[in-house]
Amino acid sequence: MEISKREEEYLETMYLLHKNKGVIRVKDIAKTMRVKPPSVVDALKKLADKGLVEYEKYDRILLTDEGRKVAEATYSKHLLLTQFFIDILGIPPEIAEQDACQFEHYVHDITVKRIKEFAQFVQEECPYVLKQFIKEKLAENEKASE
Known part of the structure; x- marks a missing residue:
C-alpha cells in the first residue's frame, strides 16, 4: 500500500496527539498541521479507506495497528x-x-x-x-x- 508523505504527517500528528492528550480530534489535527478542518476530514476518510485509521463523523478517531506502525x-x-x-x-x-x-x-x-x-x-x-x-x-x- 502506498502512503503519501502528507498521509505520514497526518498519522504522526494523530499519534502525538493521542500520546500527549489521550484523544484525537479534528480541530486539534487542523491546528497542529495548520490546515482547515475540512482538509482533515478529507484526509481521515482517505486514511480510513486505507485501513490506517478508524473514523466516523462526530465519533472518535483512532489509529489502527497499521496506522500506529507507520506513525x-x-x-x-x-x-x-x-x-x-x-x-x-x-x-x-x-x-x-x-x-x-x-x-x-x-x-x-x-x-x-x-x-x-x-x-x-x-x-x-x-x-x-x-x-x-x-x-x-x-x-x-x-x-x-x-
Whole structure:
C-alpha cells in the first residue's frame, strides 16, 4: 500500500496527539498541521479507506495497528534526525526540528540505519573530536545570530 508523505504527517500528528492528550480530534489535527478542518476530514476518510485509521463523523478517531506502525516509524525517524542534527552536526534545535520534520518523510530506512550507526560510532570512537566540532559550530551559530 502506498502512503503519501502528507498521509505520514497526518498519522504522526494523530499519534502525538493521542500520546500527549489521550484523544484525537479534528480541530486539534487542523491546528497542529495548520490546515482547515475540512482538509482533515478529507484526509481521515482517505486514511480510513486505507485501513490506517478508524473514523466516523462526530465519533472518535483512532489509529489502527497499521496506522500506529507507520506513525511510530515516522516519529522515530524524526527523533533520530533531530538528535543527529543537534548532537552531531551542531544545528540549532529549532532548525534541527524543522529540518527533521521535512527530511523524515523522504529518507530511506537504510539511510536512517546508517545515520544511527554513524552517530553511535562518532560518539563512542571520537568523542573529543565531536566535542570540538560542536563547540566550533555553536560559536559560528552565535556569531551568525549577532
